[in-house]
Amino acid sequence: MSDERSRREVLGTAARGAALVGLAGLTGVLAVKANKTYAWSIDITKCVNSKLGALGVDVCEACATDCVLTLSAVRAVNEFSECGRCYICPAYYDITSAVGPDGLPSEKLCPRDAIEREAIGWIDPDDPANNFYEYTIDEKLCNGCGRCVMECKEPAGLGSIRLEVRHNVCLDCNRCSIATACPEEAYERDALSTV
Amino acid sequence: MKLETNRAIASNQFSEALRGVALDGEGRVYAVGDSSVKVFSSEGELVRQWKTALPGQCVAVDDGGRIWVGEFEQVEIFDAEGRLADTWKDAGRLGLVTSIGIRDDDVFLADATARWIRHYNRVGEFLNNIGDRHRKGGFHIPNGVVDFAIDADGILHVANPGMHRVERYKPDGELLGHFGRFDGRDPAGFPGCCNPTNLALDSSGRVVVSEKAGPRIKVYDPDGEFLEVVTDDLFDPAAKNMDLAVDAGGRIYVADPVALEIRVLSRRAETVP
Numbered sequence: 116m117s118d119e120r121s122r123r124e125v126l127g128t129a130a131r132g133a134a135l136v137g138l139a140g141l142t143g144v145l146a147v148k149a150n151k152t153y154a155w156s157i158d159i160t161k162c163v164n165s166k167l168g169a170l171g172v173d174v175c176e177a178c179a180t181d182c183v184l185t186l187s188a189v190r191a192v193n194e195f196s197e198c199g200r201c202y203i204c205p206a207y208y209d210i211t212s213a214v215g216p217d218g219l220p221s222e223k224l225c226p227r228d229a230i231e232r233e234a235i236g237w238i239d240p241d242d243p244a245n246n247f248y249e250y251t252i253d254e255k256l257c258n259g260c261g262r263c264v265m266e267c268k269e270p271a272g273l274g275s276i277r278l279e280v281r282h283n284v285c286l287d288c289n290r291c292s293i294a295t296a297c298p299e300e301a302y303e304r305d306a307l308s309t310v
Numbered sequence: 311m312k313l314e315t316n317r318a319i320a321s322n323q324f325s326e327a328l329r330g331v332a333l334d335g336e337g338r339v340y341a342v343g344d345s346s347v348k349v350f351s352s353e354g355e356l357v358r359q360w361k362t363a364l365p366g367q368c369v370a371v372d373d374g375g376r377i378w379v380g381e382f383e384q385v386e387i388f389d390a391e392g393r394l395a396d397t398w399k400d401a402g403r404l405g406l407v408t409s410i411g412i413r414d415d416d417v418f419l420a421d422a423t424a425r426w427i428r429h430y431n432r433v434g435e436f437l438n439n440i441g442d443r444h445r446k447g448g449f450h451i452p453n454g455v456v457d458f459a460i461d462a463d464g465i466l467h468v469a470n471p472g473m474h475r476v477e478r479y480k481p482d483g484e485l486l487g488h489f490g491r492f493d494g495r496d497p498a499g500f501p502g503c504c505n506p507t508n509l510a511l512d513s514s515g516r517v518v519v520s521e522k523a524g525p526r527i528k529v530y531d532p533d534g535e536f537l538e539v540v541t542d543d544l545f546d547p548a549a550k551n552m553d554l555a556v557d558a559g560g561r562i563y564v565a566d567p568v569a570l571e572i573r574v575l576s577r578r579a580e581t582v583p
Contacts, residue, residue, distance in 0.1 A: 168548060170547040171547055199503065199504065201450075201472055201503040201504060202503075203502075204503060210501060210503075211495065212494070214492065214493050214494075214495070214496075218491060220492075237445075242445070247446070270523045270548055270549070271522075271523035
């Protein structure tokens, strides 16, 4: 009986110890995250996908292809207040594709189909061109490839879509592989207060 | 016939912005940009210039030779010598004025803030809106500009770029019809999110339009049938909202907002071998 109690006590103590060690480790990681003073971010005035005047150039997909994560920590974000809510959005449709029977481009732009298109406000059931549309990016699908950003840029669009680093996903690598690959040095490590 | 560009006007005259172009009956060219109006002879010589109170967004010349300049929440009216004759304000109603049309006793001001056209009489009394009955609540102008022209019958032809259409309205606001459709491949259609951005009419009623991304000039017949692309390789790719005017000889004047000069496109008979 006493041997059994002793064994339980030992196992219990060990389990509590392991839990404490794990908790301490997690707390440490969170503390580091919470206390970090720098974080990676994208300067949209340097990023070739959003930089004004960078026209007729190929889209840069380094944010999607060079992150160490399977799905990059970078996402495209549509700032609704700057969006034209167009019937035919060049970031949603491949506007160079053939016109379909509905009068719309027959192909979408996003290779991961990560943009949702929804008519908003009062809906005209007879003529969809009479509606305004909201374009929302599904962050579970977006990998930050930047194609929509490039096509939304002035003068084709209004530049409402841009790339952003999701800090709850980013591992904060000291030597970020996206930053290393970025041809425009747009991927920067900034003081956290400015991110 | 072939269209070719043969000259530019107003080169090195504007430093920040060139937004509007208009012609008078004598062939003089009026350009508005920065915060000034500049008048050029038909040969392109600068003959007069003066300041505006606010940055000019558009310019028009009435049959009496007065120059109307659209600005934010007001219109300045100058005599032919550039002296300020009047300033129209319509507090609470008039926003950014991006196009002006004057015919007989009617004055039409494109209000890009409301996305409508305001109809006044010659003494500045408001009569009605045009475009306010649109199901989109007004013209859909992601580019921020409403542009229109008035034909010989007093009908307004309005660019509605978000719907890829040119719409025709009576002065009382009744929609008479429209032409245009989206197409990113066929030049007969309007490409991108929002084209055409600007338009003008020639003396035969043909509709000349400018587009953005990529910038080009096209012509449609009065019924909306596509006639031709005038040019698609002349302008900087960033050029947009290129204002237009057409003279009696069919020459097309394009306010180039990137090169900051007025491009003159003229027809030339092709040499027959």
